[in-house]
Amino acid sequence: MIARIMGLGRRGCDLLESLGRAGIFVAQSAVGVPSREGWHLWLRQMHFVGVLSLAIVLVSGLFIGMVLALQGYTLLVDFGAEQALGQMVALSLLRELAPVVAALLFAGRAGSALTAEIGLMKATEQLSSMEMIGVDPLRRVVAPRLWAGFVALPLLTIGFSVVGIYGGYLVGVEWLGVFEGSYWGNMQASVEFVGDIGNGMVKSLVFAVVVTWIAVFQGYDLVPTSEGISRATTRTVVYSSLAVLGLDFVLTAVMFGGLS
Amino acid sequence: MKRSKMMELGVGLFMLAGILGLVFLGLRVSGMTLQPPGDSFRLEANFANIGSLKPRARVTMAGVTVGRVSAIELDTDWYDARVMLELDGDLEGKLSRDTTAAILTAGLLGEQYIGLSVGGDPETLANGDTLRDTQSAIVLEELIQQFVSNMVSD
Numbered sequence: 001m002i003a004r005i006m007g008l009g010r011r012g013c014d015l016l017e018s019l020g021r022a023g024i025f026v027a028q029s030a031v032g033v034p035s036r037e038g039w040h041l042w043l044r045q046m047h048f049v050g051v052l053s054l055a056i057v058l059v060s061g062l063f064i065g066m067v068l069a070l071q072g073y074t075l076l077v078d079f080g081a082e083q084a085l086g087q088m089v090a091l092s093l094l095r096e097l098a099p100v101v102a103a104l105l106f107a108g109r110a111g112s113a114l115t116a117e118i119g120l121m122k123a124t125e126q127l128s129s130m131e132m133i134g135v136d137p138l139r140r141v142v143a144p145r146l147w148a149g150f151v152a153l154p155l156l157t158i159g160f161s162v163v164g165i166y167g168g169y170l171v172g173v174e175w176l177g178v179f180e181g182s183y184w185g186n187m188q189a190s191v192e193f194v195g196d197i198g199n200g201m202v203k204s205l206v207f208a209v210v211v212t213w214i215a216v217f218q219g220y221d222l223v224p225t226s227e228g229i230s231r232a233t234t235r236t237v238v239y240s241s242l243a244v245l246g247l248d249f250v251l252t253a254v255m256f257g258g259l260s
Numbered sequence: 261m262k263r264s265k266m267m268e269l270g271v272g273l274f275m276l277a278g279i280l281g282l283v284f285l286g287l288r289v290s291g292m293t294l295q296p297p298g299d300s301f302r303l304e305a306n307f308a309n310i311g312s313l314k315p316r317a318r319v320t321m322a323g324v325t326v327g328r329v330s331a332i333e334l335d336t337d338w339y340d341a342r343v344m345l346e347l348d349g350d351l352e353g354k355l356s357r358d359t360t361a362a363i364l365t366a367g368l369l370g371e372q373y374i375g376l377s378v379g380g381d382p383e384t385l386a387n388g389d390t391l392r393d394t395q396s397a398i399v400l401e402e403l404i405q406q407f408v409s410n411m412v413s414d
Contacts, residue, residue: 040264043271051270081370090289155278162281165289188291189318189371197285 022217029138029216030146041144049110049145050152054159056109057102061160064097065089065167073176082176086183087190089168094191094200095256098161100248103207106153107240111215114145115236118219119229127220142216149212150205157204161197199255206247211240299349300327304390305361310341311372311397313363318373319345320364326351329374345374356381362395372397 068089076082118141121127127137165187172178191197215236222232286292310332319327327347335342345361358379365372385391 043268046271046274047267051274054274083370094285094289151275155275155281158278158281158285161289162284184288187289189316191290192316193286193290193292197282197290 018221021221022213025138025142025217025220026146026213029142038139038144041140042147045144045148046152049106049114049148050155053106053109053152053156057105057156057160058163060101060105061098061163062167064101064160065093065164066171068092068097068164069168069171069176073172073178082172082178083182084186085172085178086168086185086187089172090165090187090191091196093161093164093168094196096248096252098157098164099200099203099207100244102157102160102204103153103211103244104241106149106156106208107211107215107237107244110149110152111211111236111240112233114149114212114215115219115222115233116229118142118145118216119222119224119232122220122222123224123226123229125224142220145216146212149215150208153208153211154201154204157200161200202255203248203251206251207244210243210247214240214243301347301349301352302330302387303345303347303385304388305343305345305374305394306335306338306390306392307341307343307361307363307394307396309396309399310343311363311365311399313343313372313374313397317371319347319376320373321376321378326376343374352387353384355385357383357385357389358393359385359391360393360395361391363397365398 069085072085072088073082076084076088118127121137121141127141130137130140169180169183173180173183218232218236218239222228313329313332315329315331317329318325319329327345329343330346331344333342333344334340355376356379358381360377360379362375362377363372364375379393
């Protein structure tokens with residue numbers, strides 16, 4: 001019995017320790033004066049996590065917008081309220097779906113790759129070699145990836161919303177015959193720039209920080225074996241997805257839940 | 261070197277697309293306008309019951325949107341609702357003094373908005389004036405109650 005309680009205590013200490021390590025890690029790597037060299041490293045990562053994720057995010061956005069319009073139409077048409085389709089598509093995309101789904105896709109597409117890349121660098125002792133020749137791996141390897149993730153995910157979320165709203169327009173207006181003026185007009189009457197778009201962007205920024213942080217830290221902190229890399233990659237996707245979904249509930253409750 | 265330039269171009273286009281997307285969301289989806297809302301014409305109207313009218317609701321005239329509801333508050337002198345209207349500046353000096361305001365509903369269950377209709381008074385409303393002749397929102401429950409009690413009395 002006492003051994004079990006001790007085991008629990010040990011686990012708690014381990015958890016706190018690893019949280020503390022992660023905090024120090026992100027604080028050390030995210031601050032620092034950007035140099036011309038750092039700018040190029042950031043650009044390269046931006047290309048990898050941002051531009052190359054664009055295709056999957058935009059295609060998913062288009063389909064999600066289209067399916068929202070289709071489902072919403074069949075529901076709303078029973079009440080003769082299909083004019084509210086634009087408002088439904090826009091609000092659900094801007095407030096919830098775009099930040100969450102873009103962050104999940106980002107964790108799968110870019111986060112796992114970041115973990116595997118940094119993990120392999122650690123396993124092949126590239127990170128230790130860098131330290132040996134006097135290059136700080138946090139500054140050189142980790143910081144550009146963190147900042148690229150922070151900037152790329154909100155931009156991807158904007159793209160997701162725009163394409164999703166256009167997908168809703170394609171299905172609702174072009175296919176199912178909702179009047180075009182009421183699609184855009186009801187949307188404009190109900191969407192607020194700060195209240196809806198701004199809060200969606202805040203959500204997306206929080207998710208960007210969380211997902212990139214988890215991905216990079218899992219890569220930096222793994223056991224440097226092939227099994228360790230595969231475990232860390234899995235952990236990245238699982239932890240980021242759980243963190244995004246859990247935080248989404250908390251953020252929604254604070255922003256839209258009338259807790260003010 | 262060439263590869264790096266292509267990459268820079270790609271990232272630049274990506275960020276530009278993001279910013280343009282945000283502008284699209286602002287203008288097309290949330291309906292912001294770029295011109296400053298400088299020349300507006302403000303009126304007030306007191307209603308006995310506003311139903312579920314909300315700030316930012318449309319103000320129309322003959323079905324044409326001419327402004328928005330900017331604020332709603334309780335008037336403690338009369339215990340009715342005071343609704344602040346913000347209309348297009350062009351309308352200043354063109355609405356007669358006996359203009360009436362009614363709270364209407366778009367469709368059976370749609371949003372509520374305010375409809376203005378002009379009267380025949382040669383004098384016109386100035387900025388900040390109050391509309392006295394108003395018609396409250398139709399509350400569906402009251403209508404049903406009326407209908408049922410009429411049925412019973414027949």
